[in-house]
Amino acid sequence: MFKQILKQLWFYRRGNAWLFVEMTLIAAASWFLVNAVWPGIYRTSLPDGYETDGVYAVSLNRLSEGQNGYRPEMDTPEQRSVDFHRIGNALREMPEVQDAAPVGATLPGLNYSNYNRAIMVDTVNRYGYSYAYHIREAGASDLELLGYRQVWPQGAPIEDLPNTVIITEDLAQALFPGENPIGRRLSQFSTYQEYGWRISGVIAPVKVEKDKEYRGFVMYAGPDIVALDEGMSLVWIFRVAPGVDEEAFIQQAKKTWREDLAFGNWRVASVMPLEENLESAVTDTFMWRALFIFLLVCILIGVASFAWLRTRERRGETGVRRAMGGSAGSIMLTQLAEVWILFAASLIVGLLIVLNVLIFGKIDFCAPGLSSYYVLNVTKESLPVLFEPVLHFLAVAGIVAGLLIVVVTLSTIVPVAGALKESPADVLKDE
Amino acid sequence: MIKLIEISKIYRTSEIETMALDNINLEVREGEFVSIMGPSGCGKSTLLNIAGLLDEPSSGTVELHGKPVSGLNAREAARFRNTELGFVFQSFHLIPSLNVLDNVQMPLLYRRMGATERKERALKMIEAVGLSHRVKHFPSQLSGGQCQRVAIARALVGDPSIILADEPTGNLDSKMGAEVMELLHEVNKQRGKTILMVTHNESQAKQTDRIIRMLDGRIIG
Ligand SMILES: Nc1ncnc2c1ncn2[C@@H]1O[C@H](COP(=O)(O)OP(=O)(O)O)[C@@H](O)[C@H]1O
Numbered sequence: 001m002f003k004q005i006l007k008q009l010w011f012y013r014r015g016n017a018w019l020f021v022e023m024t025l026i027a028a029a030s031w032f033l034v035n036a037v038w039p040g041i042y043r044t045s046l047p048d049g050y051e052t053d054g055v056y057a058v059s060l061n062r063l064s065e066g067q068n069g070y071r072p073e074m075d076t077p078e079q080r081s082v083d084f085h086r087i088g089n090a091l092r093e094m095p096e097v098q099d100a101a102p103v104g105a106t107l108p109g110l111n112y113s114n115y116n117r118a119i120m121v122d123t124v125n126r127y128g129y130s131y132a133y134h135i136r137e138a139g140a141s142d143l144e145l146l147g148y149r150q151v152w153p154q155g156a157p158i159e160d161l162p163n164t165v166i167i168t169e170d171l172a173q174a175l176f177p178g179e180n181p182i183g184r185r186l187s188q189f190s191t192y193q194e195y196g197w198r199i200s201g202v203i204a205p206v207k208v209e210k211d212k213e214y215r216g217f218v219m220y221a222g223p224d225i226v227a228l229d230e231g232m233s234l235v236w237i238f239r240v241a242p243g244v245d246e247e248a249f250i251q252q253a254k255k256t257w258r259e260d261l262a263f264g265n266w267r268v269a270s271v272m273p274l275e276e277n278l279e280s281a282v283t284d285t286f287m288w289r290a291l292f293i294f295l296l297v298c299i300l301i302g303v304a305s306f307a308w309l310r311t312r313e314r315r316g317e318t319g320v321r322r323a324m325g326g327s328a329g330s331i332m333l334t335q336l337a338e339v340w341i342l343f344a345a346s347l348i349v350g351l352l353i354v355l356n357v358l359i360f361g362k363i364d365f366c367a368p369g370l371s372s373y374y375v376l377n378v379t380k381e382s383l384p385v386l387f388e389p390v391l392h393f394l395a396v397a398g399i400v401a402g403l404l405i406v407v408v409t410l411s412t413i414v415p416v417a418g419a420l421k422e423s424p425a426d427v428l429k430d431e
Numbered sequence: 432m433i434k435l436i437e438i439s440k441i442y443r444t445s446e447i448e449t450m451a452l453d454n455i456n457l458e459v460r461e462g463e464f465v466s467i468m469g470p471s472g473c474g475k476s477t478l479l480n481i482a483g484l485l486d487e488p489s490s491g492t493v494e495l496h497g498k499p500v501s502g503l504n505a506r507e508a509a510r511f512r513n514t515e516l517g518f519v520f521q522s523f524h525l526i527p528s529l530n531v532l533d534n535v536q537m538p539l540l541y542r543r544m545g546a547t548e549r550k551e552r553a554l555k556m557i558e559a560v561g562l563s564h565r566v567k568h569f570p571s572q573l574s575g576g577q578c579q580r581v582a583i584a585r586a587l588v589g590d591p592s593i594i595l596a597d598e599p600t601g602n603l604d605s606k607m608g609a610e611v612m613e614l615l616h617e618v619n620k621q622r623g624k625t626i627l628m629v630t631h632n633e634s635q636a637k638q639t640d641r642i643i644r645m646l647d648g649r650i651i652g
């Protein structure tokens with residue numbers, strides 16, 4: 001039987017050669033496509049340590065000149081700040097809202113930078129501390145709302161003051177072992193000026209990329225607690241009070257808040273779950289991912305149609321085989337065995353091509369690929385295989401093989417099953 | 432041997448209903464060579480396909496070897512076709528991608544049989560139809576008459592008791608047709624196979640044991 005299958009593959013070598021070349025190229029191309037998309041699944045726009053269930057984001061638009069309802073006299077930095085906080089106060093007064101807080105476009109732990117140099121504690125320079133920092137546009141109320149555990153001060157809220165800094169417990173342990181760090185000063189020197197902050201709070205560790213071994217996470221409040229800088233997009237987040245019908249409340253909010261929460265030139269643009277809001281900030285990577293997936297799907301459809309036609313052309317053969325006493329199962333198996341052999345050969349050659357490109361092109365395919373300021377990239381901790389060249393190559397190859405074998409198998413099974421469902425007489429009549 | 436009892440076949444499409452067979456009763460005895468004649472479209476092929484379990488009747492019973500076979504499931508029907516029935520078609524229906532030897536072996540592939548025995552039996556059959564010098568040829572490299580002889584070898588290789596032939600000489604010129612007929616008679620006489628054959632050729636029909644004439648899905652004589 002097996003010998004016959006090989007003979008038939010050889011007999012149809014012209015058509016099969018095309019299918020082979022196509023599948024080889026496709027296996028190779030799919031490897032790169034899958035490689036680009038795959039790590040994206042493990043990226044996140046929500047760092048660990050936040051409790052976001054029941055937390056919604058209200059994003060705002062500012063009316064500008066010429067727009068309906070624009071009031072020029074209210075378009076000053078001071079008034080904008082006042083109006084912005086009126087929105088927050090209105091939210092806090094709603095019985096359905098447990099708490100509200102202003103946050104930036106991303107949460108601490110995401111759009112951080114990192115330092116690895118001297119830090120001045122009080123008046124002494126300390127060396128060798130690497131830490132990530134995040135400049136905060138707002139006060140500390142978001143930390144409470146988002147469920148951070150406050151370590152210091154004990155039994156009092158974190159003060160919201162300009163030029164303060166909140167650090168994480170691990171950095172506090174390293175700099176002030178066994179002490180209360182509240183009120184101590186941290187300074188840094190850049191080429192231009194000195195920055196100094198007073199420590200106003202210590203929170204439980206924020207999880208950022210752990211493999212980079214940041215000692216801690218620092219959140220600087222700017223010189224102005226709510227710096228309504230033109231470039232900063234601020235949103236209000238709020239947590240729905242327990243026992244409230246969340247869905248109904250949000251539905252209502254979407255309808256009425258544009259009017260109810262119109263203060264100064266601020267208007268509510270959207271109300272959506274915080275996670276969704278965070279994800280909307282990384283549309284660019286999602287667009288890329290969508291594009292890659294689209295290409296992959298196109299390719300797969302191509303393979304499917306090729307395999308389909310090839311099987312379809314030989315519909316009569318299934319009729320003959322059935323007249324000769326072949327059972328449906330054995331006929332299906334012969335057809336499948338043919339494409340599987342062909343497929344296995346092209347997969348191997350395709351992957352060898354990929355391997356050559358990777359090795360001789362000296363391509364660093366272990367980089368996490370698509371990246372964005374607004375997402376936590378894949379880390380060695382979240383996806384170790386990604387950083388292990390051999391395993392990485394094989395894992396992606398495995399995904400490709402799985403995808404292609406499903407497509408090839410289905411696009412063979414369906415037409416063969418179609419021919420097998422008809423009476424052999426009808427299939428033979430078509431010949 | 433072959434018994435069709437009150438067989439009807441209706442083809443239904445969305446617009447029309449075709450009564451291809453209308454209450455057919457027919458019995459063919461063991462070792463008989465029976466020909467079916469009738470104008471095109473009168474239901475000859477349909478009758479043969481139903482007798483050969485390639486198609487199912489709309490109503491009625493098919494008995495082969497005294498056993499009703501209409502109720503067999505697909506697997507059992509396949510097994511039955513494999514062991515008891517041999518088919519010869521007007522357009523040969525050889526598999527183009529397989530050479531003569533592999534085509535003739537085909538029915539044996541669906542049995543538990545060693546490769547050597549398969550090959551031996553197929554070669555013997557090919558010799559019997561006089562094509563030993565064409566074993567490695569593909570169907571496209573053979574004449575029509577040779578193709579039909581390959582098909583007959585294929586029909587016989589599994590040693591079935593019944594041969595069903597649908598216009599086996601329909602695509603052949605008279606000389607090749609005569610050769611094929613000669614072969615079929617030999618199969619009938621020397622191997623004792625029961626043959627049910629559709630033909631348009633009056634003189635070929637006259638050489639058989641019995642002629643059944645059909646018109647509009649019915650047997651008229
Ligand atoms: N699959 C089908 N669908 C609809 N009608 C069919 C089908 N097969 C055959 N027929 C009709 O059934 C009748 C008998 O066909 P057939 O047995 O092939 O005739 P014959 O072999 O005597 O020329 C014809 O009228 C034909 O058009």
Ligand SMILES: [Mg+2]
Pocket residue numbers: 475476477597
């Ligand atoms: Mg016919």
